[in-house]
Amino acid sequence: MEMEVRAGVVLAALSLSLFSYCCSAASLITPQNILNGTVGGEITFDISVDPVDLTASAGTWKFGSNVVVTWTNSNPVYTNDYKGRVEVTFATGTLKFNKLFATDSGEYTVTITTAPSTLNLNGRVELKVYDPVSVPTIQSNVTNPVEFNDTVTLTCTASGSDVSYRWFNGSSELSDTQRVHLSADNRNLTISGVLRSDDGPFYCYVYNHVSKNFSKPFNLDVKCDGNSLTTAGIVAIAVCSVLLVLAVTALVVFLLIRHRRSSTGSSKSSSPTTKPEDGLVYSTPTFLKEPGDRKSKQNADPNAQYANISKQPQVQSNTATEYAELRRK
Numbered sequence: 424m425e426m427e428v429r430a431g432v433v434l435a436a437l438s439l440s441l442f443s444y445c446c447s448a449a450s451l452i453t454p455q456n457i458l459n460g461t462v463g464g465e466i467t468f469d470i471s472v473d474p475v476d477l478t479a480s481a482g483t484w485k486f487g488s489n490v491v492v493t494w495t496n497s498n499p500v501y502t503n504d505y506k507g508r509v510e511v512t513f514a515t516g517t518l519k520f521n522k523l524f525a526t527d528s529g530e531y532t533v534t535i536t537t538a539p540s541t542l543n544l545n546g547r548v549e550l551k552v553y554d555p556v557s558v559p560t561i562q563s564n565v566t567n568p569v570e571f572n573d574t575v576t577l578t579c580t581a582s583g584s585d586v587s588y589r590w591f592n593g594s595s596e597l598s599d600t601q602r603v604h605l606s607a608d609n610r611n612l613t614i615s616g617v618l619r620s621d622d623g624p625f626y627c628y629v630y631n632h633v634s635k636n637f638s639k640p641f642n643l644d645v646k647c648d649g650n651s652l653t654t655a656g657i658v659a660i661a662v663c664s665v666l667l668v669l670a671v672t673a674l675v676v677f678l679l680i681r682h683r684r685s686s687t688g689s690s691k692s693s694s695p696t697t698k699p700e701d702g703l704v705y706s707t708p709t710f711l712k713e714p715g716d717r718k719s720k721q722n723a724d725p726n727a728q729y730a731n732i733s734k735q736p737q738v739q740s741n742t743a744t745e746y747a748e749l750r751r752k
Contacts, residue, residue, distance in 0.1 A: 449477060451516075451535065453546035459632040460523045460552045462584075468518040468548045472537060479516040482535035491531070492518070525584070528552045555634035556583035559627045561641040568617045569646050577612040579627035579638065591626040619645045 453470045460466040472479060484491040492501045492511050499511050508522050516535045520527065531548045559581035568575050579588050588609035590597040597612065599605055604613045614621055624640035 449474065449537065449540075449542050449544065451533070451544035451546040453533070453548055457549040457551055460520070460527070460550060461633040462523055462525050462552055462554050464523050464633075466520050466523060466550070468531065468533075468550075470517055470533065470546055470548075471515050472535070472544065477537040477540065477542070478514045479535035480538035480541075482511075482516045482533060484511065484516075484518050485532050486527075486529060523552050525552050525554065551632065553584040553631050553633045554582070556586050556629045556631055556636050557581050558636045559588075559629045559638040561625060561627050561638050563641075563643065567644055567646055570619050571616055573617050575614045575617045575621070575643060577614075577625060577627075577641065579610050579612075579629065581627075581629040581636065583629070583631055583634065585631045586629050587631065589628040589630075591628060592623060617643065617645055619647065621645060 450473050451470060452473055454468065458466055458468070481493075481495045483493045489504070490502050491505050491509060492499050494500065494511055494513055497513050499513070501507075501509065508520060510519050510521070511517070512519075516533055518531075518533070528551050529549075531550060533546050533548070535544050536542070537544065559579050562578050562580070564576045564578075565573050577590075579590070581588075590605065590609065590612045597603055597605070602615045604615070605611070606613075612625070621643055622645055623642040625642070626640060627638040629636050629638075
């Protein structure tokens with residue numbers, strides 16, 4: 424009899440030890456990281472009981488101090504704010520949101536009672552709900568920036584929750600340099616002393632934990648300042664000026680040669696052919712043999728001899744008049 428009592432005591436102690444081990448080893452496994460959801464989207468709080476032979480026969484989910492759902496066996500009770508939006512898996516206590524609100528962000532706690540052993544296990548889940556980011560737009564503070572003179576600030580605008588910004592010039596991401604500066608939130612991109620090589624295209628990339636988007640390409644139309652020429656620009660202008668002067672000189676020479684040729688040909692074709700005597704003017708003659716009384720032209724001595732006849736250069740005068748005066752003498 425005494426031996427039986429001792430055996431019973433040992434068995435009871437062993438059972439208690441095994442029960443204590445099982446109880447101490449049981450736990451509720453919940454997500455360790457913050458869960459990120461999208462407004463209007465779905466999300467699931469996956470939890471499980473360890474060891475797996477235990478189930479959640481009853482339990483309660485709370486958001487802060489507000490009850491979301493309670494259940495016993497297979498009979499859930501949802502509060503009004505969550506009715507139709509959430510559902511619970513009775514065996515494990517997993518909770519699913521079918522439609523998230525922005526106000527659902529926060530900490531959730533769960534308490535379950537296991538079966539067959541009635542163990543109370545606790546867990547917590549952190550949820551963050553975001554509005555998705557929209558397609559961003561880029562605006563410039565200067566419409567037509569002038570090279571070297573203007574400082575351009577590009578501003579990226581997008582809606583959404585906890586929006587982050589990054590800038591790209593083509594495929595290269597931009598960061599702070601001597602001329603390029605990003606604001607603390609990366610929303611503004613400032614370029615000092617803008618150059619024509621800063622034409623872009625620029626892109627703004629926005630994102631949060633649940634979405635992302637790129638802007639359309641944005642190009643700067645940088646104008647050249649005529650008062651601020653580069654060395655290359657000055658050289659180009661000088662070369663063009665020299666070429667222009669040479670071209671004008673060549674054109675003037677060509678026109679002069681053409682004009683002279685035209686004038687020479689015109690004078691040759693318009694002047695008549697003359698005999699050498701046509702250019703002579705005779706001075707007053709002196710008679711070597713007095714012919715006697717002046718007679719009419721019909722009775723003049725054809726053998727009369729004259730002196731002091733010389734060639735005179737032709738002048739612009741009336742030859743007929745001079746000849747008449749000569750006959751009267």
